[in-house]
Amino acid sequence: MAKFTVRKGRRYRATIKLTGLKRLASNETIAGVLRTVGFTEVRVEGSGGTRYATALWSKADATADIPPEVEKVEEMPLMAIGKARTMRAKRKPKAAAKKRRKTSTTRRKARG
Numbered sequence: 001m002a003k004f005t006v007r008k009g010r011r012y013r014a015t016i017k018l019t020g021l022k023r024l025a026s027n028e029t030i031a032g033v034l035r036t037v038g039f040t041e042v043r044v045e046g047s048g049g050t051r052y053a054t055a056l057w058s059k060a061d062a063t064a065d066i067p068p069e070v071e072k073v074e075e076m077p078l079m080a081i082g083k084a085r086t087m088r089a090k091r092k093p094k095a096a097a098k099k100r101r102k103t104s105t106t107r108r109k110a111r112g
Contacts (some may be wrong), residue, residue, distance in 0.1 A: 002066045004073055006057040011041075015072040016051040022069070023049050038062075 006012060018025065027044040030051055034042045039055035046052050054076070066073060 003063055004066050005061060005063040007061045007075075008057060008059060011054060011056050011076045012039075013074055013076050014053045014055075014070050016044075016046075016053060016069050017071045018049050018051065018069060027051065 016030065027046070030053065031042040031044045034044075034053060034055050038057065038059045040058050041056040042053065043055070044051055044053045
């Protein structure tokens with residue numbers, strides 16, 4: 001069995017292949033299994049034999065065997081999880097308001 005190391009504060013993505021009766025498991029059931037192992041912020045998508053899970057490892061670094069159902073597991077890059085600073089477009093400064101010329105009409109309104 002292959003081993004994989006998870007590191008504290010990192011997010012991981014896994015492709016899970018289920019066979020037999022395991023294919024009938026709900027995404028919430030699979031998420032529950034990942035939570036019992038120690039993952040947090042677990043999200044599972046997909047149906048039937050192929051599921052995709054993303055989760056955060058918030059415990060100390062650990063190494064363990066990869067279960068046979070996990071076909072692929074990878075650490076997500078920091079950019080993908082929103083830890084990088086977002087860039088915002090700078091707004092253009094507003095142009096100074098034009099001075100209105102005083103006309104006889106505006107003078108009458110001011111006296112009025």
